[in-house]
Amino acid sequence: MSWSVVGVLAEPTRRAVYDAVRQAAEPVTRDEIAAALDMGRPLAAFHLDKLAEAGLLAVSYARPPGRGGRGAGRPAKRYAVVDGEVSISVPARRYALAGQILAEAVATAPARGDPRAHTLAVARARGEQLGRESGPSTGRSRRRALDAMEERLAALGYEPARDNEHLVLRNCPFHALVEVAPELVCELNHAFLEGMLTGAGVGDRLAGALEPAEQRCCVCIHPRSD
Numbered sequence: 001m002s003w004s005v006v007g008v009l010a011e012p013t014r015r016a017v018y019d020a021v022r023q024a025a026e027p028v029t030r031d032e033i034a035a036a037l038d039m040g041r042p043l044a045a046f047h048l049d050k051l052a053e054a055g056l057l058a059v060s061y062a063r064p065p066g067r068g069g070r071g072a073g074r075p076a077k078r079y080a081v082v083d084g085e086v087s088i089s090v091p092a093r094r095y096a097l098a099g100q101i102l103a104e105a106v107a108t109a110p111a112r113g114d115p116r117a118h119t120l121a122v123a124r125a126r127g128e129q130l131g132r133e134s135g136p137s138t139g140r141s142r143r144r145a146l147d148a149m150e151e152r153l154a155a156l157g158y159e160p161a162r163d164n165e166h167l168v169l170r171n172c173p174f175h176a177l178v179e180v181a182p183e184l185v186c187e188l189n190h191a192f193l194e195g196m197l198t199g200a201g202v203g204d205r206l207a208g209a210l211e212p213a214e215q216r217c218c219v220c221i222h223p224r225s226d
Helices: 003-010 012-023 030-037 041-053 095-108 115-133 142-155 175-180 182-199
Strands: 057-062 076-081 160-163 166-169 206-210 219-223
Touching: 003 012, 012 030, 012 041, 012 076, 030 041, 030 076, 041 057, 041 076, 095 115, 095 175, 095 182, 115 182, 142 160, 142 166, 142 182, 142 206, 142 219, 175 182, 182 206, 182 219
Parallel strands: none
Antiparallel strands: 057 076, 160 166, 166 219, 206 219
16 A cells, blocks of 8 residues: 555544445435535545545446436445555565465475475465566566565565665565564565566576564575576
């Protein structure tokens, strides 16, 4: 979620309007929100339109039930919450991603075999998928590969920092999970990032290494040896 959306919801009256729309069983009009919150119709309309501009509400037009045909008047503008969750964490966390990997690993685990190895394979596959979806790295140079991964890892909340030809990841998106099962989660994270490098087409130039340290992610990204 972008900071512009956070700013939209930070205004108390606008947040109240958003919550009122969320609680409605069906799309609502400006008049209905104004009545529910005891505010003027122009103020309700202003906040509803700001929420719609931010992509938090969907707009439709419909006449009241039972009214149609000539003389029924213009369709009223109606608002409904856009599907999806609105949340923010500072620093960024990706617990849903870890949960999806672990849930898939449990659901697809073979009757026999090493469950830990299977979980890491699922994590690597998910990383490869995200790496491919983000598009291939342009150019064959190591610098281009680092540029590409720095951008992709920043989008996932890793807060990468360039250290010569290395990427230090200053934030762990799975922080709370590491406190519960540090070895498993760090290995999962490592497998996921290795998969991302492969999926993005830079695995021949960059590699992830497990290097646990305080106050940062347990994985660093290094150039592969020539």
